[in-house]
Every structure is written in structure tokens, then in C-alpha cells.
Amino acid sequence: MTSQGAHAGPDVVEDVFEGLATGIEVEDAGTAGEPVIERPWNPAQIRVTTSTFSLRNILDQIDEEALELAPDFQRGQVWKANQKSLLVESLLLNIPLPAFYFAEDRDGAFHVVDGLQRLSTLYEFVRGRGFPLKGLEYLHDVEGLRFPDLAVQWQRRINNTQLVINVIDPTTPPDVMYDIFKRINTGGTPLNAQEIRHCMSKPRSREILRRMTHSNTFALATNGLTDHIRMNDREMALRFAAFWLLGLDAYMELPVMENFLMHATQLLDDPERCPDARVEAMEKAFTGAMENAREVFGEHAFRKWPMGSEGLSPINRALFETWSITLAAYQLDDLSPRKHEIVNAARRRMARDIEYLNSVTSSTSDRRRVSYRFEAAAEDARAGL
Structure with missing residues (x-):
């Protein structure tokens, strides 16, 4: 700040x-x-669709490079270990996560607009280097475990977690998309x-x-x-x-x-x-x-x-x-x-x-x-x- x-x-x-x-x-x-766009927004210019995907499906899209996690983003990886672990614990407890926002470009690729830190953390835990869970509030039996160490039912629960995804259509004008990005940008420190x-x-x-x-x-x-x-x-x-x-x-x-x-x-x-x-x-x-x-x-x-x-x-x-x-x-x-x-x-x-x-x-x-x-x-x- x-x-x-x-x-x-x-x-x-x-x-x-x-x-x-x-x-x-x-x-x-x-x-x-301040950016200048048509105000009020013309509703025909704002196209956002909502879908639900499993976490496994989203992680597959990242591996297939259909969804980009904004590489080389310095501040995107500054969550502390206990913050990351508490996010994973939320999935294990079946606590719904806030909706994610993706932007689709004209080439059909998707970029994470809101939820970059959450998605990066989950990718790191399940598919990346991984990290041991620590500082959990409820599930002390899995304290210190990494994803491969979890029981199969826990792994399945994480992979099957349903995520609500709002996708901003590529026909949305860039300046309007930028303003939408600023409005829905959440987290402890806005981008x-x-x-x-x-x-x-x-x-x-x-x-x-x-x-x-x-x-x-x-x-x-x-x-x-x-x-x-x-x-x-x-x-x-x-x-x-x-x-x-x-x-x-x-x-x-x-x-x-x-x-x-x-x-x-x-x-x-x-x-x-x-x-x-x-x-x-x-x-x-x-x-x-x-x-x-x-x-x-x-x-x-x-x-x-x-x-x-x-x-x-x-x-x-x-x-x-x-x-x-x-x-x-x-x-x-x-x-x-x-x-x-x-x-x-x-x-x-x-x-x-x-x-x-x-x-x-x-x-x-x-x-x-x-x-x-x-x-x-x-x-x-x-x-x-």
C-alpha cells in the first residue's frame, strides 16, 4: 500500500x-x-459468461497452456506458507471459494484476471513443487503433508472442487475490460x-x-x-x-x-x-x-x-x-x-x-x-x- x-x-x-x-x-x-470510457457502460459491450469447472480441469488447462497464470509476475507469489495452507484446508473442508475471473483473448487463450494468487497457490500445491501444510485450524491430521502424501480421498476432494469462473468475452472493448479488471480486482493488496x-x-x-x-x-x-x-x-x-x-x-x-x-x-x-x-x-x-x-x-x-x-x-x-x-x-x-x-x-x-x-x-x-x-x-x- x-x-x-x-x-x-x-x-x-x-x-x-x-x-x-x-x-x-x-x-x-x-x-x-483516469481511463475514459462510455459511461454508463453500454450493456452490449459487456459480455461475461459464468461456468463451473473442477479444479482438476482448470489445472489441466494450465498444463496445456490454454490458461495463463501471468508468468514473471513478481508480486503474485508473496503469500505466506500458512495463508497457502489455509486455502488448501478450505478445499478439504468443502468451503466454496470466491468466484474467479478469466479474460479470453481473440486467439482463444484465457488469462487470469482475478484470483491469480489463489490459483497459483493451488497449482503449486497439486501440480508444482508443492509445500507441506502448516498452521491449519481444523485438520491437524494432515499437518506437514504435501499433496502426494494425502490420502486418496483428500486428493480426490481437492481435484473435484468446483470453481465458479466468470469469463470476460474478447469482444469486450479493451478499455472497458481494463475498468472491469480494476473493479473486480480483490485481495489484500489490489493490483x-x-x-x-x-x-x-x-x-x-x-x-x-x-x-x-x-x-x-x-x-x-x-x-x-x-x-x-x-x-x-x-x-x-x-x-x-x-x-x-x-x-x-x-x-x-x-x-x-x-x-x-x-x-x-x-x-x-x-x-x-x-x-x-x-x-x-x-x-x-x-x-x-x-x-x-x-x-x-x-x-x-x-x-x-x-x-x-x-x-x-x-x-x-x-x-x-x-x-x-x-x-x-x-x-x-x-x-x-x-x-x-x-x-x-x-x-x-x-x-x-x-x-x-x-x-x-x-x-x-x-x-x-x-x-x-x-x-x-x-x-x-x-x-x-
Whole structure:
């Protein structure tokens, strides 16, 4: 969850998840950050069917890759051992589980929308590595046992458990589907926007973002942000991809960050609209931007660093998006001789330009503020020319 208690300098609030600082500044996207869809929803656009399947059938679909559990999802596996065991005990006690939501794509594949942690836990226990049951409240006779160790009748009860599945039809518009996802997203800690996009996306875009954030240049530029617990590393890479592929003008036409990033995700997932050569060029530009950012700003890259302040602030996503795109247009041997002038220009702006500070702090999705911070970064990058 987000906390307002972790401060890292003036006008900087660091996001906190489960009591730990995340290294990312809290972002106030403002009302412009909310997706815009037809309201009220047109009922004809919302198609959700309900069916009942046995757990065995669902696990078979996972094995057959007809149902995807959003691989490479960092936060999806953080339940404690006793939480997992209590879920299994619920099945053994014939306690019905809450309904699951799946999204069907146009290729006929299914993605888990709601219930990812529960389904991942059950798959792990029955078909995966397994884990010993511990901390049970009622069935103490099976304490310490794994699935293969259970009596046949217990195994049969688990496999025959009936699950209620709501399936969102692929004809549902993506923006409506995204909003449905946000509404029915349950659990102790709701998924954030990038985690939702990850679950809705296809392997192609996930692999592209994984490569970008697992590069040495990204790790150096962000002081090791790779595999961020809330997937903020993937969101930052996606922001670069969105503005690099679609351009600032495209955002000005539809100034809603969540929609913009969802459209970019769909573009990356479509090899016809975004062929491999285009992706390769984008990743090369991203690598260059990360090298340039580290060379110019050092450990303060993508962080607020006004004149008079030497503390290391958390990474600011608005700064990342604008400076990464700006620096991608330059060669390292051009920037290196001018890096002190560029740094001084950027730090003076952070100390004196209130409009600029606002553009990277509050209502960051507002089109005027997005435009202003891009213009400012472009101007500061020319310092010393």
C-alpha cells in the first residue's frame, strides 16, 4: 500500500509497500490519469459468461497452456506458507471459494484476471513443487503433508472442487475490460495499473519489457530497480516504449496515461503493427538513453535533485519518461563534454521553476504538464551547445 510517511526531501514522498520503501516516488496522476470510457457502460459491450469447472480441469488447462497464470509476475507469489495452507484446508473442508475471473483473448487463450494468487497457490500445491501444510485450524491430521502424501480421498476432494469462473468475452472493448479488471480486482493488496496490464497482456510485450528492464544499462541507470516488487520498472520501460513508438502528439490526442500505456501494450503485442525490427530499434534507443542518463546524472538519474539538495531522492516516473526519451536522441560523445552544463540547467530548473516541479509532481497526466516537462527536458539537454 502507499504511505505518505516516507519522505526523501522537499516535495518528495516515497512509495511504501508492506512497510518497505520501494525506491519510487509516489505519483499523483490527477483526474487526467483516469481511463475514459462510455459511461454508463453500454450493456452490449459487456459480455461475461459464468461456468463451473473442477479444479482438476482448470489445472489441466494450465498444463496445456490454454490458461495463463501471468508468468514473471513478481508480486503474485508473496503469500505466506500458512495463508497457502489455509486455502488448501478450505478445499478439504468443502468451503466454496470466491468466484474467479478469466479474460479470453481473440486467439482463444484465457488469462487470469482475478484470483491469480489463489490459483497459483493451488497449482503449486497439486501440480508444482508443492509445500507441506502448516498452521491449519481444523485438520491437524494432515499437518506437514504435501499433496502426494494425502490420502486418496483428500486428493480426490481437492481435484473435484468446483470453481465458479466468470469469463470476460474478447469482444469486450479493451478499455472497458481494463475498468472491469480494476473493479473486480480483490485481495489484500489490489493490483496497480502495471500489474493489471501485465495480466491482460500477451507474452510478446511482457518479454520485451523484461528484456529492457533486465539490461545492465537499466540496472545502472536506476541503481538496481530491476524486478521491482510492484512492477514499476516495467511501467517505466513501457512509458519509454509508448512515447518512442507513438509520440507525444499521440498522447496529446488522448491525454489519459492508463489508456495510452494500454494502447502501447497492445501495439507491442502485435507483430504486424510493431514488427521485430521496430522493437529492436526501440530497445537500442532505450539502451542508449540509459547509458546517457547514467553518464550525465550519475546516481541521481531520473530523480529530483534541485540546487541545494544532495540527498538521493526516489525515482520519479515522470522524470524517467521525459528524460529517457530526450536522452535517446543524443550520442554519448556529444553529452559527455556538456554533462555539467546539462546537470546544472536541470537542477536550477528543479529549484526555481515551480511550473516544472508541478509537472513532475501533481496531475502528472495533464496534457499541458506532460508537454511542459518534455519541452523543459529538451531545452536543458541542449545546455552547453
